[in-house]
Amino acid sequence: MTLSTLWVLVEPTEDSLTSTSLEMLSHARTLSDNVAAITWGNGASFAAQAGDYGAKTLYDVGDLSGALPGVPVASAIQALIEREGAPDAILIPTSYDGRDVAGRLSARLDRPVLTNVAGLRDESGLVTEHPVFGGSLTVYAKFTSDGPGIVVVRAKSFAAEPAGGVPATVVAATPGELGATASATIVTSHVEERTGPKLEDATVVVSGGRGLGDASTYALIEEIAKLLHGAAGASRAIVDAGWVPYSHQVGQTGKTVKPLVYVACGISGATQHMVGMKGSKNIVAINKDPDAPIFQIADLGIVGDVHKVLPALIDALKAR
Amino acid sequence: MNIVVCVKQIPDPAAPQSFDASNNLNRSGKLILDEADTYGVEMALQLVDKAGGGEVTVVSMGSGADVAGLRNALAMGATKAVIVSDESLRGSDALSTAKVLAAVIRRGPFDLILAATESSDGYTGTTPVQLAELLGLPSITFAKAVSVEGSTLKVSRQTEAGYDEVSATLPALVTVTAGVVEPRYASFKGIMAAKSKSLEVLSVGDLGLDGQVGAAGARETITAVQASESRQAGEKYVDEGDGAEKVVAFLESIKVL
Numbered sequence: 001m002t003l004s005t006l007w008v009l010v011e012p013t014e015d016s017l018t019s020t021s022l023e024m025l026s027h028a029r030t031l032s033d034n035v036a037a038i039t040w041g042n043g044a045s046f047a048a049q050a051g052d053y054g055a056k057t058l059y060d061v062g063d064l065s066g067a068l069p070g071v072p073v074a075s076a077i078q079a080l081i082e083r084e085g086a087p088d089a090i091l092i093p094t095s096y097d098g099r100d101v102a103g104r105l106s107a108r109l110d111r112p113v114l115t116n117v118a119g120l121r122d123e124s125g126l127v128t129e130h131p132v133f134g135g136s137l138t139v140y141a142k143f144t145s146d147g148p149g150i151v152v153v154r155a156k157s158f159a160a161e162p163a164g165g166v167p168a169t170v171v172a173a174t175p176g177e178l179g180a181t182a183s184a185t186i187v188t189s190h191v192e193e194r195t196g197p198k199l200e201d202a203t204v205v206v207s208g209g210r211g212l213g214d215a216s217t218y219a220l221i222e223e224i225a226k227l228l229h230g231a232a233g234a235s236r237a238i239v240d241a242g243w244v245p246y247s248h249q250v251g252q253t254g255k256t257v258k259p260l261v262y263v264a265c266g267i268s269g270a271t272q273h274m275v276g277m278k279g280s281k282n283i284v285a286i287n288k289d290p291d292a293p294i295f296q297i298a299d300l301g302i303v304g305d306v307h308k309v310l311p312a313l314i315d316a317l318k319a320r
Numbered sequence: 321m322n323i324v325v326c327v328k329q330i331p332d333p334a335a336p337q338s339f340d341a342s343n344n345l346n347r348s349g350k351l352i353l354d355e356a357d358t359y360g361v362e363m364a365l366q367l368v369d370k371a372g373g374g375e376v377t378v379v380s381m382g383s384g385a386d387v388a389g390l391r392n393a394l395a396m397g398a399t400k401a402v403i404v405s406d407e408s409l410r411g412s413d414a415l416s417t418a419k420v421l422a423a424v425i426r427r428g429p430f431d432l433i434l435a436a437t438e439s440s441d442g443y444t445g446t447t448p449v450q451l452a453e454l455l456g457l458p459s460i461t462f463a464k465a466v467s468v469e470g471s472t473l474k475v476s477r478q479t480e481a482g483y484d485e486v487s488a489t490l491p492a493l494v495t496v497t498a499g500v501v502e503p504r505y506a507s508f509k510g511i512m513a514a515k516s517k518s519l520e521v522l523s524v525g526d527l528g529l530d531g532q533v534g535a536a537g538a539r540e541t542i543t544a545v546q547a548s549e550s551r552q553a554g555e556k557y558v559d560e561g562d563g564a565e566k567v568v569a570f571l572e573s574i575k576v577l
Contacts, residue, residue, distance in 0.1 A: 068460065068477075068486060070449065096462050096479060103449025106415055112539040113414060115444045127543060133337050138548045145539035152446070184458040184488040192482035204576055228576060240499030246464070246478045252443060261576055263567070271333075272440075278551060282574050284567055290558070297551040300570045304559025312564035320568075320577065 003032040003122055005087035007148070009073070009101060010050060010058075012043035019200065020093040020155045022053050027158035028091060029054030031122050036087070037168060038080070040064055040073050044170045051168040053160065058168035061175065068184040070100025075175035077101075078108050081148070089126050089149045102152045104181075113150040114141055116252075118157045126151070134271035134293075135278050155200065155256040156279065192245045197231050199248065204230025205259045205280070207250055208238060209273070211266020211287055211306055215243035220310040221265060227317040233257065235273050251276035266306045269294030286310070321371035321468065323364040324425050325398065326435040326448065327357035327380050329389035333440050342535075343542040344411055345441055351382070353389030356436035358396070358503035359496050363466060364434050365397045366501060371468065375399040377428070381420045383410040383534075387519060394514035395506030401517070406524040411535030418450035419537070423527040425455065432473070433493040437462055452493040459493040460486050464500055 006028045010021035017039070028035045037055035039046070044060040051058075061069075061076040077090065092102045094116070106113040119129030123142075128151060130139045143149035199205065206228065208221040218238070225232040233255075234248040250257055251273040262280035267273060269285075269292055277283070278297055285298035286309050295301040302309055329351040331337065338346045361378065368374040378393040381404040390401040404420050412420070425433065433452070438445035452459035464483060465476040471490045476483045478497065506514070524530055531537075557566055571577045 070459065070461075074453075096477070099445055100449055100459070100461055103414075103446040104453050106446060107418065107450040107453035110415070113444075113446050113450075114540055115414075115446060131548060135548055136550070138546050139343070139542055140544040140546070141540055141542050143540050149540070180456055180489070181453065181458050184460050184486055184492070187485040187487055189479070189484045190482045228571070236498070240497070242499060245482070246497070247480065247482060253437065261571065261574060282570075283551075284570060286563065286567070290556075295556055296553050298556070299554035300566065301554070301556035302559050302563040302566060303556060304563045308561075309559055309563040309567070312561075313567055316564050316568050317577075 002124055003088045003126065005034045005036070006032040007087040007090045008035060008037050008055065009090065009092045009098060010037045010039045010043060011093055011095060011097065012039055012041050012046060017043070017046050017049055018093060018095070019160060020095065020153065022160035023156065023158040024091045024093065024153055025050065025053035025055055026161045027120060029163060031120070032088070038073070038077060038173065040069055047170050048167040051165045052162045054163050054165055055168040058170045059173040060170050061173050066185045067182060068100065068186065069097045070104045071178055071181045071184070072175040073101045074104035074108055075178055076173040077105055079176050080173050081109070086148045088147045089151050092150065092152045094152050094154045099152060102150050106150050109148070111148060111150060112143060112145065113152060114143070115152040117151050117153045120151065120153070131275060134274040156258050192247050194247070196226060196229070199231040199233055199250070200255050200257055202231035202257070203260045204228040204263070205233050205250070205257050206230055206263040206265065207233035207235065207267060208265050209235035209267030210237040211268070212238065213307070217307065218243055220314065223314055224263070224310065224317065227314065230259070235267050235270070264294050264298070265310060267294055268292045269297070321368055321374035321432070322377070322430045323368055323374065324377050324379055324430045324433045325357070325360045325364045325393070326421055326433065326451070327361065327378050327389065327393055328354045328439045329380060329382055329386055330354045330439060330441040337441070339545060342411065343545060347384065351384065351386040351389055353392045354436065354440050356438070356440050356498055359498055359500050360434040360436055361393050361396050361398060362501045362503040363496055367432070367466065367468060377402065377430070379421055379424050381405070381409055381417060383407055390519060391514050392506060394517045394519065395510040396504055397510060399517070400519070402520045402522065404522045404524065404527065406534070408524050408534040408536070411538055412533055413538040413540060414444045414447045415450050416533035416537040418447050418454055420524070420527065420529060420533055421447070421451050422454040423529055424522065431490045432468070433457070435493070435495050437495045437497055448493055448495045457491055457493050458488040460488055461495040463494050463496045466494055466496065466500070
């Protein structure tokens, strides 16, 4: 292994580190013998989990008193580098807060950042893999300056596998003076309730796009998802149009899903959407435009009107 | 209230994308204002209106001479535009882009900077936050609603689970999601008025950034570009009233049913 040290930003949720965090730890330990994780908030309570997935040390920025994580976490990482020396690279999840940390850190350290990374290997230095043009091409890139390179990794790029490691040693990491940059503070949090499995974990994902025609037709998508014990997703177009909340969005800016089957209804297959779902095991597409790009990757394509096919599908599923 | 909106002119997303010989995105065709940026322009116009006055300045950078996208923003109602246009900016990475934008924005007073969450061509998505850090500003990304009360900025910010209400003190930077407002179409009057508005074109030298940005400042390189393993299209049927049955049969075949 030519990589001596890798740091991985691991994002806490209420009861676990995020799945992308665990995926990155799992892969990092195959590239380096010395993997450390960095977390904040309640993250230190997951030291056992971080260790199980390969982190020896867990640097903890601690409670942020409501501040958005980007500024204080980037500052703490900068201070850590000054104290402990720079790792070869810092892996950061593609998430709202992860991208904030990456941008802040890049400008603070004057170091480059590579985003939308879907693969990472060591060829006498890190080589990153980026799907472009809707995943039809893969670009390979590497850093040409001294470390640490900042790598922002897409969800589901690697498998999350525990390695049975001992709990990570928790070490405090403290932000420096933040000045005016620190004023962004969370006042209240709103959780949009949803039932059934989480979009990114569901075995079946049924998604709707602009072809549904109007917001009310999305109820058909939700009903089919429920009948198949799956989750309901959406294209960026209808999320932007305000038909469904952002938490349903599948694609470049939304969630990456790899279910057993993905059912795309009234979705044409824009580049932005395909990147988030083309890793699905099976793809079914229903669209009235026979030339829609989605049919090029669909295992089963139905050229038809979603307003006819979806109600018939609901009847057929209910009759079983 | 003075607002700066960072915008990008991009190749038409409806046209097929390709790389040039140096593995940069081919930008030889006509460039248009990134649709993702029209939301920031509209948001700025609305906020300045609500504040009872002020200027909306559109700031951009590029390697070519095209300014049609900036004219479009001016036609929507922006006060003036500044573009750093220099052949040496070809191959700029996100941090170099942020350095150029920061140098332009430092030249004048502002209360708020708006940008899209990411461009629709490169979608790196880090330039705005890098810019905020270079300017020493707080930032709130992924805004789905923005309001200003005095010197306090209030933003509904998307999260994995829903959204947060976040506040910050101006001056600040906000990235807005598409759909945050309904961008207006440029009126004929607006298009005519845009022709006489200030559109300043600067070079890298004007900003004192020679040799620090563009390909010279990029510290990452593309080692290879390969066609991805392609997914084969399967069977395609025209619905003759049996479309739903075909879907059910397929779901049975993969044991989902």
